[in-house]
Amino acid sequence: MMDASIKIILALLISLEISFTTSISLNIALIVCAIIYLLCKRVNWKLMLYSIFLPILPAFGSWSSLYFYGTGDHIHMSFVLLTRIFAYIWIGSCFTFTTDIDKLLKSLEQNFRLPSTFVYGVLAAFNFLPRIAQEVKIIRLAARMRGEILHFYSPQIFFKAILTSLNWSNNLAQAMRSHGFAEGATRTHYHVIKIPIWNWFVALVIFIAVQIFLFMSPFH
Amino acid sequence: MQTTKKSSGWHLRDVIMLTLIAIFFGFIFWIWAFAYDAVAATPLKPFANDITLGAWIMAGPLAGYLLRKAGASFLGEFLAAFAEMIIGSQWGVSTLLSGLIQGIGGELGFALTGYKKWNSFSLVLSTLTSTIVTFGYDLYASGYTSYSLGMLITLFIIRFLSIGFFGGVLVAAITKLIDKSGILNR
Numbered sequence: 001m002m003d004a005s006i007k008i009i010l011a012l013l014i015s016l017e018i019s020f021t022t023s024i025s026l027n028i029a030l031i032v033c034a035i036i037y038l039l040c041k042r043v044n045w046k047l048m049l050y051s052i053f054l055p056i057l058p059a060f061g062s063w064s065s066l067y068f069y070g071t072g073d074h075i076h077m078s079f080v081l082l083t084r085i086f087a088y089i090w091i092g093s094c095f096t097f098t099t100d101i102d103k104l105l106k107s108l109e110q111n112f113r114l115p116s117t118f119v120y121g122v123l124a125a126f127n128f129l130p131r132i133a134q135e136v137k138i139i140r141l142a143a144r145m146r147g148e149i150l151h152f153y154s155p156q157i158f159f160k161a162i163l164t165s166l167n168w169s170n171n172l173a174q175a176m177r178s179h180g181f182a183e184g185a186t187r188t189h190y191h192v193i194k195i196p197i198w199n200w201f202v203a204l205v206i207f208i209a210v211q212i213f214l215f216m217s218p219f220h
Numbered sequence: 221m222q223t224t225k226k227s228s229g230w231h232l233r234d235v236i237m238l239t240l241i242a243i244f245f246g247f248i249f250w251i252w253a254f255a256y257d258a259v260a261a262t263p264l265k266p267f268a269n270d271i272t273l274g275a276w277i278m279a280g281p282l283a284g285y286l287l288r289k290a291g292a293s294f295l296g297e298f299l300a301a302f303a304e305m306i307i308g309s310q311w312g313v314s315t316l317l318s319g320l321i322q323g324i325g326g327e328l329g330f331a332l333t334g335y336k337k338w339n340s341f342s343l344v345l346s347t348l349t350s351t352i353v354t355f356g357y358d359l360y361a362s363g364y365t366s367y368s369l370g371m372l373i374t375l376f377i378i379r380f381l382s383i384g385f386f387g388g389v390l391v392a393a394i395t396k397l398i399d400k401s402g403i404l405n406r
Contacts (some may be wrong), residue, residue, distance in 0.1 A: 015313045019361040058311060061260030061268055062362065069266045070366035077363040092305060092312030101306060121235025125243060132243050152248055155393040161244040162286065166403060169237035176232060183232055
C-alpha cells in the first residue's frame, strides 16, 4: 500500500508538470498507467465509468476553444489540453478512489508534522460532508417556503451557510474539548502510520520515469 | 499548508469553521461546474473559463474577511478546492492545483495591505491579484499562449469582471449581511 500523503504529493507534482509541458504522448501514457493501476486495485467499475464520462464536457470545451479560436500551434495545443484534462482526472482518481481523507490527514500529522489542531479540526468538519449537502438543500427549501428562490449568486445562501458553519464549529469544538482534545498537546497514536522506504523509492522511480519519457519520447 | 505553521493563532474552532465553510463552497463550486458546462456548450466556449471563474475564488476572500488572519484566505480557498475534489470534480487533481494558485492570488491582495485592512479596498486588491495570478497560470495550464493578443486582452477583462463580481461585489454583499447580524462581534 502506498502511503496517502506520498500519493497526493506525487499526484500534485506530476499534474503540476503536465500543466506546463505540452506532450500528448506523456498525457496518454499517464492516463494508461493510471487506468492499469486502478484496474489492479479493483476499483468499482461505476467509479471508473464516472472518470470516463465526467471530463468529456470540460475536455471538449477546452479542445474546441483552442481548435477554433487559437492561433499558431493551436491544433497541437488543443489535443494537449484534451488529453491533459483526462490525465488530471485519472491521476486524481488514483488518489481519491484508493485512499481517504482520514488516512491522508493522519499520515500528514505523523510524518509531516501537520499540527494536530488542523488534522482533527479538518477531519471533524469533513465528517459533516453529508450533512452539509443536506443543509444546502434545506436552506434553499426554507427560502422557497417564504416564496424566495435562492440562486448560487444570492448572498443569502452564502450568509446562511456561514451562519451554520459558525454554529456547528462552536458545537464541534466544544464537543471535542469535552472529549479530551487539547490544542497543542503531544498525542500518542493508536494507529501508527510509518512511511516505508520503498514508498519513497517507488515515488521517485515514477517521477524519474516521467522525466525520462518526456525527454526520450519521439512523439509529442 | 506550510503557511500556517504558527498554530498559536489558530484555534480548533477556527479550523473547523474554515473547513466547514470550505466544504459549503466546495459543494457550491461543484454545482457551479455545471454552469461552466452550460456556457461551454454554447458559442461562448472559449470564454467559459473566464466568465465562470469568479465564483471559484469566492471562498478565499470570504475566509480572509471572516477570520482576519494571515493565511486564512489561502487555506479557505485551498480547502474548498480539496472538498470539491473529494466530492468529485470534473477537473480531477487539477482542482487542487487551481485551488493552490487561486489561494495564493487571493491571499496576495490581503498580504499587500500587511493584513491590516479588511475592507473594500483590500477586497478590490484581492480581486486584482487573483485575476493576475490565475491568468498567469492559465497562460500555460489552459494553453492561453495559443491565443492572439486581442483575444488575451478580452479574456483578461472578462476574467477581471467575473472575479470582480463574485469575489468583490458578492463577497462584499455577504460581508455586509454578516456585519449587520453582528455575529462576528462575539
